[in-house]
Every structure is written in C-alpha cells, then in structure tokens.
Amino acid sequence: MKLFSKMDLEFIQRSLGRDPGKKELNILYGAVEPVLKLRDRIPARFISQEPTVGHHSLRYELREINIQGQWTGTHYLMRECSLLGAWPKQLSFIWLFEPPKKTLRKIHDFEKTLTHEFAPVITHHLALDAPRKKGGKVCALAILGNDNPRKKVLSQQLLGFIKIPKPGKTLINEKKIKYILNQSALCVEGIALDGDHGKDLRKLLNRIPNSASLDLAFPKRYKKGDGIVISQGPSDSALKGLLNGMSYEYQRVGCIRSEPVHTLYFSDVHERRWPKGLTLISLHGKDIERPTLKPDHQRLSKxxxxxxxxxxxxxxxxxxxYPKFQKKQIFGDTQQSIIQVSELRSLQTGRDIFFDGIRSVADVVRKIALQGSHIDELRVMTNIGDTRFLAGQQSAIHAFDLKHRADTRILDALEPNQHQVIGLGSSIESxxxxxxxxxxxxxxxxxxxxxxxxxxxxxxxxxxxxxxxxxxxxxxxxxxxxxxxxxxxxxxxxxxxxxxxxxxxxxxxxxxxxxxxxxxxxxxxxxxxxxxxxxxxxxxxxxxxxxxxxxxxxxxxxxxxxxxxxxxxxxxxxxxxxxxxxxxxxxxxxxxxxxx
Missing domain, CATH: 3.90.650.10 (PurM-like C-terminal domain)
Incomplete structure (x- = not known):
C-alpha cells in the first residue's frame, strides 16, 4: 500500500465514516492500484478513472519463454475469451526479444495445434531493436471478432460464480464454457477472475454502468481462472442447470443494483458498504514540464x-x-488486423526524453496510417520510471485523440525500463x-x-x-x-x-x-x-x-x-x-x- 498517500487515507476514512480494517484497505488498494501507479508516474491531467468498457476487441497477457523454447506457467488468455463467449479471430505474439527460428516455429506449431478447431490467424511481430536471446517475455494478443456482439450490463442483472479447473494442455473447459454461455439466451457476459479480491472487484466495477452498484459476496475460496457470469433476471436456474449438466459448480453470489453504495462481502460474514465514489482516488500530483536541454560539453569535444x-x-x-527493414510481421499467417509495435529503444541521457516518449506512440500511429488504417486500439505496456518519457507518450495519445482507444498499464513483470507500444488497425485489400x-x-x-x-x-x-x-x-x-x-x-x-x-x-x-x-x-x-x-x-x-x-x-x-x-x-x-x-x-x- 506504499502508493496510498496521507490524503488518500483521510479520504477513505471520511467516505466510510469509520476506520477501515487492514484486509479491507488491502482490497481497496488492489482495486485502485493501476490508477495509483499512473498517478505516481504521469501528470494527473492524462489519467482517466472512467471504466474501460470500450476496450473489448483486444485482450492480452504477458508470457514467458524459457531457454528451451517452451512456454512457462499457466496461460489464461483463452479462458478470458471463452467467458466472453467468443474465440479470437487473430492471435498475435509480440516478441520482446529476438528468438531463434527454431523457437519461433515451435511456438507457432504449438498454438496452431491448440487452436485448430476455431483456426485463428496466428502472427508474430518483433521490434526492430529487440535483443537476441534464447528466452524472455512475449505479449500474447487475442483479437476478437464481431460475430458475438457485447450485450449491455444493466441493473437488476444477476451475478453467478463458476468454479472451473485450471487451464490444461487442451481447451476442453474453455470449449464447454463458451458453448454453455452461448446456449443461454439470458447470459450477458462472463468475467475471468484473477483470484484476488481487489483486482476482481476492479474488473466488475469496470463492467457496470456508473449509475449502478454491486451487491456481491465473494466465494469463500476461489482461484485464478474461475469465472463470474452476469445474466438476466429474475432467475438463473436455467443457466445453473446447463452448467451443472456439464459438471461445473455454480452459485449465485450477488446482483447489480441502482443504489448509492456497494454492498460487499469478502469471503466472510462481515458486510462492507462502500460509497460508489470511494474508488475515485484523488489525482493530486505534479505536472511534468518538458525540460530545456543544455548543451552537452562532452559532445562538444567530438x-x-x-x-x-x-x-x-x-x-x-x-x-x-540503414535504412532499417521492418517487416509487418516476422512469421505466421496473413493478418486480418494490422499490428504495429514500437522500438524498444533504451533511454539515453542528454536526449530529449519527452520527445522520445512522444515518438514511441506517434511512430506506431504513423505505421498504421501508412497501411491505410486508423488506430482501432492502442496498448502501452511499460515499466519505465522516467516521468518525462511517460508524459511524452500521454501527450501524443491525447494529441491524436486516442484517449478513449488507448490503455496504459504499468507492469512490474516487465524488465526495468522496458516498454512496448502496440497499435491495432483494420487490414485493407492490397x-x-x-x-x-x-x-x-x-x-x-x-x-x-x-x-x-x-x-x-x-x-x-x-x-x-x-x-x-x-x-x-x-x-x-x-x-x-x-x-x-x-x-x-x-x-x-x-x-x-x-x-x-x-x-x-x-x-x-x-x-x-x-x-x-x-x-x-x-x-x-x-x-x-x-x-x-x-x-x-x-x-x-x-x-x-x-x-x-x-x-x-x-x-x-x-x-x-x-x-x-x-x-x-x-x-x-x-x-x-x-x-x-x-x-x-x-x-x-x-x-x-x-x-x-
């Protein structure tokens, strides 16, 4: 909770009318942590606390490749897609390092085999200056089609919890869940849980309208990969029957209301009533001014x-x-949606870092425009600590009027000073x-x-x-x-x-x-x-x-x-x-x- 300021804690106490418990404060911190991270690094005028409802067609997760050229850990990207009731039309992998060709082929064949039933387009992309390594980070993108349009989330809808086994070597559970949710006419949407009260509460708050509130009792035990389904009322017995018929446990855990407060139970019997404005953290902070660069006398000696x-x-x-040759993609099928990525250029002292931040976004926007498309969605993933670079990126996003199509995340899983800007556009006939x-x-x-x-x-x-x-x-x-x-x-x-x-x-x-x-x-x-x-x-x-x-x-x-x-x-x-x-x-x- 290191990013909570004294002003934040006083605001929380006044809003609740009481002293929050340690567990409650930890959950609230998890719910607002992305905003706190942004507030800590970029000017307040660039931060939006509006729900990111519009970011629907693009989903991503950060993965790891070991030196043997294999995925490590468990991946939940397909689980998230299945709970949305749609398979991706395109899977794109943004390599943050340049892998051996053997590794690239191995991963491509693995994903082809895994997804052969719905056969998405699979593409691979690489920044110009990515370092050559045997293992490292890969950003996996799932681009959803428009064949299953999103339904509206409204008050009086029900919230149900589904216990789902962890993802395995096949997509058997994902196929079943997608089938059930598409069969039920009352199902509105599913949400993949992270196994963390704060993060999962944030996901739910981002999905409900501003006028609505939650009446929610989290399950006593749940894990990453389980799901919550939003369904039309007044009954969810038909949906429960479908899920039980496929051997999945289902229980109603709440509903969406039109009240001024959220009523929450965090795996215990104690009721917490949170005013809806509690998660709107104050965006106090210092604006970053573009510094005036002074001549570097070491450069004068040259x-x-x-x-x-x-x-x-x-x-x-x-x-x-030079000139550098940048392929639209380094491997894979013909892409249906255009993917362009930024360079992974390192920050250099003596340069105008604010300008470099601008160019990291502007160059991606230009690359998409050169292929005849506007930006559909923009993702900025960063672990850069220099506030000038981040302010430059946000300046470009606002200058190009992309603030409602852009999503900036500060990810500790990235290496220090590592970042990636990913642009998504619509493919045109060549x-x-x-x-x-x-x-x-x-x-x-x-x-x-x-x-x-x-x-x-x-x-x-x-x-x-x-x-x-x-x-x-x-x-x-x-x-x-x-x-x-x-x-x-x-x-x-x-x-x-x-x-x-x-x-x-x-x-x-x-x-x-x-x-x-x-x-x-x-x-x-x-x-x-x-x-x-x-x-x-x-x-x-x-x-x-x-x-x-x-x-x-x-x-x-x-x-x-x-x-x-x-x-x-x-x-x-x-x-x-x-x-x-x-x-x-x-x-x-x-x-x-x-x-x-």
Missing amino acids: HSSKKPALLTIIKKMIKAG VEWNHDTSDFIALLGGVKGEIEHSLYEEISGISHFAGQKSFDSIMEYNINQTLVQSVSSSVIKNALAIEKGGLVCTVLALYRYLKGQFGIKIHITSRLTAEELLFGESYASALVLLGERELMEFQRICMLHSVPCSTIGRLQLKKDISINKLLIVPEKTLKLIPSK
Missing part, C-alpha cells in the same frame, strides 16, 4: 572542423544497417502496382533540418545544437489522415515516413522497395545546409510514390486535410539516386542496402 564527404556518410549508414518513369515522388509536410541527436551525428561524430526536435501534433495528425485516405482508396502506390537518417534514408528505403528496377531523381528547393536537408530527421513528414493519373486526386486529398504537398522527384531508368546537385549515389553503392 566536434570536427572537417566535414566528411556526403557519400562517405551514406556508405557508413548503409554499413550500419494492390499490386506497376511502376514506370512517369511516377511522381511527393513530399508530405516539409524538411526542417532537425539534425541534433540524429543518425548523421552518430555516424559523423559532428555535433549540432539546433534546438529541440519539435512535435507538430496538428500537422502530423493531418498527414496521417491524408495517408489513411490515400492508401485505403488506392490513390498512392507507396508511402514512407521520414524517420532516423532523414530524407536520404527514406529515399534509400524507396529504392529498396522498387527492387532496384528504377533510379530516383530528387529536386527540392530549400535554404537548409546540405547536411540539414539530406539528414535532418523531420519525423512528421512522409515521402509518397504515386502515378501520373492519381496526382490530381492526391493533391485534392492534401488540400482537404490542409497538408502541404510538393512533387519533388520522379523515377528514372538510370539506376542511381540524385538529390539536387548535392549528391549522387551510384548503383554500386545502392546494391549494398540491407534487404532484411
């Missing part, structure tokens, strides 16, 4: 008066593995494009020469102090809207975000996309220095490849979303890259671009 040749820098970037020299290259947004802390600095050893990198949330939001509409309506052939390495790396990635069949000629008017133009990392901007016939329609879409767009180049038969009169990258060098 300054060199002699600038290396531009082509030399590009060769070094290619040798270092189009096979032909390319020719009439194709245009357009720039969405602009190149602003943001070269501080860039890949150019890392490669060249030359430091720049051009101010902090900026996040233009309105422009980036508008560019994302433009990309979604253009890609989903097949107006553009390909789109690439300008990221690490700047304009040059993006053009190199475009050349790789063209499989070396064409060269690229760019002419862009700018007052920037050659280094700022070529290597400045203007993250909000994007390069677009489109046909001559689609150019006018694309310009119309850009005008609709108030996005500046300029055609800056075309494809050419000569298989090199030229940018203004500053740089020519010959075909010999381009053949060195990493393909995977």
